[in-house]
Amino acid sequence: MNHDKTQPFLMTGRRRLLGVAAGAATASTLAMPHIARAAEPIRIGLLQAKEGSIAVQAQYLQQGTFLALEQLNNELLGRPAEIVWDDEPSAQGAGQNALQLIQQNKVVALLGGSLSSDALAEEAVAGQHKIPFVINNAAAEEITGAKCNPYTFRLQPPVPVQAAAMLPYLQSIGKRWYFITSSYAFGQDIASSFKKLLAGIGGTVVGDDSVPLGSSDFSSYILKIREAKPDLIIGGLTSADLSNFLKQWKQFGMSDKIPFTEIAVGDTDLWAVGKDNVAGTYTTLWYYKDPNNSPSDKAFAAAYQAKYNRPAADKAWMGWYSAKILFQAINAAGSTKPDAIVEALQNWHEEDGGITVHFDKWNNQLVHRFLVVGVKKHIPDNWNYFDVLRSIPENNEAAEKAFGTAADSACHMTPL
Amino acid sequence: MLDMMIMQAGNGLALGFLYVLIALGLSIIFGLLGIVNFAHGVFFALGAYFSLTLFNLMGWWGIPLALVIVCVIGMITEVLLIRRLYDKEPLISLVVTFGLALLAEAVIRAIWGPQGQPFSAPAWLNGVIIMGPFIIASYRVAIMVCAIVILFGFWMFMNFTPFGRVLRAGSRDPQMVQLLGINLPHVLTGTFGLGCLLAAIAGFLAAPIWTVAPTMGTNAIMPAFVVVTIGGLGSYAGAIVAGLAVGLVQSLTIQFLPEASTAAMYMLMAVVLLLRPRGLFGEQWERFE
Numbered sequence: 001m002n003h004d005k006t007q008p009f010l011m012t013g014r015r016r017l018l019g020v021a022a023g024a025a026t027a028s029t030l031a032m033p034h035i036a037r038a039a040e041p042i043r044i045g046l047l048q049a050k051e052g053s054i055a056v057q058a059q060y061l062q063q064g065t066f067l068a069l070e071q072l073n074n075e076l077l078g079r080p081a082e083i084v085w086d087d088e089p090s091a092q093g094a095g096q097n098a099l100q101l102i103q104q105n106k107v108v109a110l111l112g113g114s115l116s117s118d119a120l121a122e123e124a125v126a127g128q129h130k131i132p133f134v135i136n137n138a139a140a141e142e143i144t145g146a147k148c149n150p151y152t153f154r155l156q157p158p159v160p161v162q163a164a165a166m167l168p169y170l171q172s173i174g175k176r177w178y179f180i181t182s183s184y185a186f187g188q189d190i191a192s193s194f195k196k197l198l199a200g201i202g203g204t205v206v207g208d209d210s211v212p213l214g215s216s217d218f219s220s221y222i223l224k225i226r227e228a229k230p231d232l233i234i235g236g237l238t239s240a241d242l243s244n245f246l247k248q249w250k251q252f253g254m255s256d257k258i259p260f261t262e263i264a265v266g267d268t269d270l271w272a273v274g275k276d277n278v279a280g281t282y283t284t285l286w287y288y289k290d291p292n293n294s295p296s297d298k299a300f301a302a303a304y305q306a307k308y309n310r311p312a313a314d315k316a317w318m319g320w321y322s323a324k325i326l327f328q329a330i331n332a333a334g335s336t337k338p339d340a341i342v343e344a345l346q347n348w349h350e351e352d353g354g355i356t357v358h359f360d361k362w363n364n365q366l367v368h369r370f371l372v373v374g375v376k377k378h379i380p381d382n383w384n385y386f387d388v389l390r391s392i393p394e395n396n397e398a399a400e401k402a403f404g405t406a407a408d409s410a411c412h413m414t415p416l
Numbered sequence: 417m418l419d420m421m422i423m424q425a426g427n428g429l430a431l432g433f434l435y436v437l438i439a440l441g442l443s444i445i446f447g448l449l450g451i452v453n454f455a456h457g458v459f460f461a462l463g464a465y466f467s468l469t470l471f472n473l474m475g476w477w478g479i480p481l482a483l484v485i486v487c488v489i490g491m492i493t494e495v496l497l498i499r500r501l502y503d504k505e506p507l508i509s510l511v512v513t514f515g516l517a518l519l520a521e522a523v524i525r526a527i528w529g530p531q532g533q534p535f536s537a538p539a540w541l542n543g544v545i546i547m548g549p550f551i552i553a554s555y556r557v558a559i560m561v562c563a564i565v566i567l568f569g570f571w572m573f574m575n576f577t578p579f580g581r582v583l584r585a586g587s588r589d590p591q592m593v594q595l596l597g598i599n600l601p602h603v604l605t606g607t608f609g610l611g612c613l614l615a616a617i618a619g620f621l622a623a624p625i626w627t628v629a630p631t632m633g634t635n636a637i638m639p640a641f642v643v644v645t646i647g648g649l650g651s652y653a654g655a656i657v658a659g660l661a662v663g664l665v666q667s668l669t670i671q672f673l674p675e676a677s678t679a680a681m682y683m684l685m686a687v688v689l690l691l692r693p694r695g696l697f698g699e700q701w702e703r704f705e
Contacts, residue, residue: 050629059530059531210675211675216632220427220667251543253543273532
């Protein structure tokens with residue numbers, strides 16, 4: 001190695017030491033979970049990705065979660081409370097961080113689960129260590145299906161429920177469907193759920209691409225779709241992947257030619273595409289412009305707008321609503337004992353949109369209305385992209401039918 | 417099927433030109449400065465973000481200014497941080513620049529927010545061009561043309577300008593260059609700025625097809641490293657050939673086995689390194705032996 005050219009730039013020993021110390025301090029700060037306050041409060045663990053393609057959604061989930069606690073003056077059970085936020089770097093890392101929050105930070109409950117793969121790992125830890133866990137984003141069926149446990153609750157309707165809600169719209173478009181889904185739990189779940197529905201109506205799968213998570217370029221997939229000439233595309237792409245696909249879809253001049261649909265999308269994914277490029281029909285759990293939003297939802301939307309100076313994305317609401325339910329359950333339990341919180345969560349309910357919002361006792365799945373939305377023909381600003389086409393389910397009877405019964409469920413709940 | 421493969425091959429080459437642009441700056445910085453710059457993706461992302469911001473403020477006139485700003489940020493980074501790494505093992509520069517990438521991504525998130533930012537190509541570049549079996553998006557043709565012009569211009573710059581000759585000489589024998597009275601530190605600062613400028617141009621060109629988000633640099637850096645490794649560290653021709661090869665392999669893999677499309681470029685890299693450990697056009701450099 002030649003050292004000559006850099007001789008003038010050599011650092012002194014002390015400067016080198018300072019540099020190393022500063023680097024180590026920065027690294028440790030990045031690695032440490034964010035702690036809201038430092039007293040001896042009731043601690044709630046939040047597992048939400050800080051890096052990677054899902055971090056965009058996670059940021060909104062996290063903001064909604066913190067806002068829910070702020071609205072309670074950062075108090076639970078009359079005591080100070082704080083949220084300890086840790087990362088979801090991978091499924092394995094998410095599970096390890098869940099364990100760390102339980103064992104080292106002594107959290108009384110967990111919130112989070114940005115991706116289905118992360119949520120499944122966290123769910124296993126929560127079940128094993130008997131800590132209540134409310135999953136605020138992940139939608140894979142097995143979370144409240146085959147992998148269920150009595151300590152894990154989930155906000156997002158499972159994929160098959162949302163897929164079935166879309167069927168009347170999709171059927172009217174055509175029966176030759178092309179699947180483009182991310183190659184992880186959520187995408188696989190979408191592909192299998194929609195294929196079952198398609199088989200039921202006698203349709204044909206004309207293409208089925210499983211895309212590596214975090215893909216940037218979709219041009220080759222678009223060429224395949226163009227060649228296959230389907231009636232409809234079923235998407236199962238997440239976050240930035242969805243945004244990238246839709247941008248390139250438009251550039252290939254396809255957005256007016258073949259309809260695109262996807263379930264459980266985030267507002268932020270479509271905002272990132274830009275109003276000139278976005279198209280399609282989607283399901284979403286909440287929309288800030290839905291005229292049927294409850295008064296408390298409207299108050300949340302106003303509080304979020306006031307704090308962040310932008311409309312509340314669906315993910316912000318999902319973070320807020322999950323946290324609100326958990327905090328109300330802790331206060332109702334009058335205790336931080338896990339079994340008491342679980343029992344309070346199972347008994348928690350409120351009226352909204354003509355149905356009783358509650359967790360089904362056999363799988364801990366929240367029964368809540370969700371929306372089928374279509375992109376407006378003329379988008380007025382950078383946020384208001386959707387027309388609400390339908391709110392599902394309309395009443396409690398329809399809710400039971402949509403979300404299924406214990407007999408339909410693959411979940412076999414063990415006793416507490 | 418043959419038509420489809422030809423179509424995918426054409427599309428792969430178009431994608432490859434984008435990879436070449438991203439990787440070229442990385443290759444220059446390694447080849448001329450000996451720095452394994454893991455923060456290269458940050459300058460790619462900054463190119464997209466500054467282009468977007470200044471485009472919104474000034475229209476298309478803001479784009480050159482955005483690229484110059486990223487170049488200047490790169491030069492400041494070289495003066496404050498990178499030049500302290502020249503006498504260190506390549507592994508140290510990798511670790512430090514990795515830390516810089518994490519920090520810079522957090523700064524981008526703090527300034528522009530976590531959400532993706534919409535940035536569209538001009539409407540006249542939407543749609544496809546069909547030439548026989550080839551179907552290619554108009555915007556990708558524009559990227560190819562830009563890439564070819566930039567590559568040719570860069571080749572001319574390196575071979576036919578005094579600064580280019582100093583750069584090439586300095587990368588091989590810095591002591592001799594200094595003995596000739598040339599202020600080498602200034603040259604090295606300019607070189608790092610040039611690498612960052614190329615990253616910024618790639619970021620600007622990629623912004624209408626890839627989401628402008630804080631993570632876009634992270635997504636770009638891995639293909640760039642694969643291209644540079646396959647082509648041979650520091651090789652200009654190697655970066656071009658490898659970039660096109662990676663684009664081609666990815667497109668053809670998507671046609672037959674989409675799940676393996678990301679793994680395919682790593683497989684290609686493994687095969688090339690097994691057959692030729694210095695990469696396709698890698699040379700023996702005294703400094704790195």
